[in-house]
Amino acid sequence: MIDKPTRNHWIYMVQNILLNIKNMWFLIVLCLVSKHKITFIGGLLAFVIFSAIIKWYNTLFYLNDNMLVFKAGLFSKSKQEIPFDKINTVDIGQNLLYRVLNTCAVKIDSGSTALKGADFKIVVKYKLAEKLREDILNTKADYIENEEIKEENFESEVSKTITFKEILIYGLTKGKLGWAFGAYFAIQNFLGQIEEFIKTPFMKNLVNTVNIDSLELKSASIVILIVISVFILGYILITLLFVIVEYVRLYKFSIMVRNKNLNIRYGLISKKEYSFPIEKVHAIRVKQKILQQLLGVYTIEVVTIGYGDEKAEKAILYPIANKRFMDEFLGKLLPEMYFKGEIRKPPKSSFRRFIFKRTIIAVVILIPLYFVFKTVPSAFKIEVISIVILINGFLGYLNYKNTTIGVSEKTIRASSGSLTKTTTLIKQSSVQAISKAQNPFQRKGKVCDYKIDIYSNTFGEVVKVRHMDESIIESLNENLIV
């Protein structure tokens, strides 16, 4: 037990000094142009160093009576106490610098939605962090066990580590069309620069090497060929890059259950570890990009309070899972989230509703634009409008196909989305409210939109499923835990 007041590692002080210097760049520039620059810069540096030392000295933490005590402050001092049973996640992060020094950043989150980001952040030696996590989460398990919860539906030790094949599938199937467009323009720009360098038009040279009878047809088809091949080249390059990046990021991604806590760790260069009590998982979100929808694989995220509310922070449960994972692993790990029951699709009459709205919006925007751009040939404009309408129709179809809802005694399973399909599995006990919304047309067709309000980081976050049969509200209502 860490019962003695403990301070951050000294690297925390150094980081604070560097951060303050970075934040004060404007003042430093002002000092540089003044007459007494050495005095001013010296004074500023002395202030920065002195305040960082004081801040480091005043920041203390320790454990006392099943509570984490955190004291901090530079001029005004504060003391926060957080009971172990209110702690939702303990996150341990190590970047390269921390790894060299064998330290890590520990973030501790309670369920407060009022505070953005972690409630406590400290930098300590790795061993101390592990001890802290053990003390908080293990004591917590004992503490709850003594009170009541005895039933154990899951095995005490469940673990799984990612394989290279899984990372490869993840890297290959991750949505990167936008990146590919970026790469396409980058390559095109690069080719343009080459063209300028050799002073001969690149396209023309390529056109001359291919012997096609009609000159017009020749240049047109070559241009299309070049555009497509450059795009494919960009896509391949980006995919390769993604696989490498994901391999480094998700290296040895492992998930483990110990003492009713979920522990997740991954990373080759920067290491990341987070732990949270299983009972604090309110829902899980299963996401599928278009390629992943075709292959039947998905990324699983956890909806828990406190974690995942910072920039680039996602509470990933497993980056690439399949049905087998769901059946074998999730059934044991989170039995309350494992949905068994009937999955309802929107009625056939709803198909037109999914297509109509998004298509009509596109038409309303595009038609006036048709008349605004008078100089653009009308054939081209019609082509663009048709393509946009077709794409919107296709997206509407995907949305119709992906929309489902299932209600059981313990779980609600709601799916929606077009290019990215999101399925949310919500624990009935975490449902905060249920809404049913109907416009006059939907009322006529006996369908409605459902909104399920869940306990999550973002206040007011809802899971929305559109154009479903209006009678489903009865089973939602029946199974609602009151």
Place this chain on the structure above:
Amino acid sequence: MEYKRLSENSKKTWFIARAITTIIVSAVLIGGKCFLLSKFKFSGDTEWNLVINIVIAIIIGLLLLNTFIYPKIEYKQWRYMITKDKIEFSEGIYYITTTIVPIVRVQHIKVNQGPINRMYKLADLHIYTAGGSHRIPNIEVEKAEEISSYLKDKIREKVEQNDR
């Protein structure tokens, strides 16, 4: 248990509040347009003048609709029911939304009274859960207090049950 309606006076309070908004926004829009025209002398460009007039007319038209017509429809659609374990309410103009909140999920309740509501002895009841907030507007103050204390008792009961 039957659905209850909001206070009959809610039509008046909605009307007054929205009429004030309509007057202020219309004055700003029309005054702003006149000021800009006189300052920058745009009057030569009649096409733009027409577009601006249409936009202003649409905004004012919607505000008038919101002031004169919607309060009656909203009053007709608004209904709520508080049972021993659920709060259920239904509202909307075009989109009718029915929401169900289990009482056990309610975290806290707030009774709010604005100046116009005070004139008619009405109050808004705000219900907060861990997932979001809900509002039952324009109910009589005594009724709002009654509901609020009923909900508080119910929450306490549920908490005690869970603790046992």
